[in-house]
Amino acid sequence: PDVPLSSPLDERAQNVVLLASEGQNDALFSRVRDLLPQEVAGDRLVGLNRRWRVYRYQAGNLYRKHLDGAWPASGARRGPEGREEYVYDAHGGGTRSRYTFIVYLNDDFEGGETTFFVPRPRAEGTLEARPVRPRVGCATVFPHGDTGVPLLHEGSQVRTGTKYLLRTDVVYAAPEDSSAMKEARRLRGLARQLGGLGGKELAEEALGGVPSRGEGAGGTKRGKKPQAARSTLKTNKFREKQEARLAKDDAGGAKGAKHAKGKRAPNQDGRG
Numbered sequence: 001p002d003v004p005l006s007s008p009l010d011e012r013a014q015n016v017v018l019l020a021s022e023g024q025n026d027a028l029f030s031r032v033r034d035l036l037p038q039e040v041a042g043d044r045l046v047g048l049n050r051r052w053r054v055y056r057y058q059a060g061n062l063y064r065k066h067l068d069g070a071w072p073a074s075g076a077r078r079g080p081e082g083r084e085e086y087v088y089d090a091h092g093g094g095t096r097s098r099y100t101f102i103v104y105l106n107d108d109f110e111g112g113e114t115t116f117f118v119p120r121p122r123a124e125g126t127l128e129a130r131p132v133r134p135r136v137g138c139a140t141v142f143p144h145g146d147t148g149v150p151l152l153h154e155g156s157q158v159r160t161g162t163k164y165l166l167r168t169d170v171v172y173a174a175p176e177d178s179s180a181m182k183e184a185r186r187l188r189g190l191a192r193q194l195g196g197l198g199g200k201e202l203a204e205e206a207l208g209g210v211p212s213r214g215e216g217a218g219g220t221k222r223g224k225k226p227q228a229a230r231s232t233l234k235t236n237k238f239r240e241k242q243e244a245r246l247a248k249d250d251a252g253g254a255k256g257a258k259h260a261k262g263k264r265a266p267n268q269d270g271r272g
Contacts, residue, residue, distance in 0.1 A: 019075075045172055103165065
């Protein structure tokens, strides 16, 4: 997600991704908790994503028009050597972000507005720009992914000076008995079963094209085939491999049947 529609590399902002500590993340969340929607479509507010992205825009840099995608809540776990390792989805599909959360770290520059493009009143089919001027310590929060109407926006060009900002996400959790949680558990189970047949990617196709890692509901990855074409291709491969495995199982079953001829079938509880 979060990929501009077009952007020459020499114009792009520079950025670094870091995993904030729980203390840092909780301190920031405590300042804004009461200002955020406590529930969205049945999902409850749980915090901010620890996956922080810090951007630097120098003079001439911009982030072209794009839509932000949704993310799971990231975290860390102890690896086999005792060191903490980054975990992309720390809650096994139980969380997802609903809003982009931007904090402006300075304002001693010119340009660099966060500009939203919204339908122009009484002018169907046209958009108008609504710029937000950064102020140090202030935050801009807006919906992304499949929450409400995702907003087309850009980080407008910095004319002079250097702009810094922190971007993360507002994260919500689905109820334990929700269809989203059940689907996530079902996906993980099927991924384990498929194993050698292609793992998670094929499981996603079998369950109806659940977005792959890094692809939020509101974002796509540049350079990939259209979703319909990818879905058809993956589904065909999935079917071919399934048919091959079934044919192999059938052959093995026929061979075993010769040895079993004349033997009594076991009872349902496993006893002979």
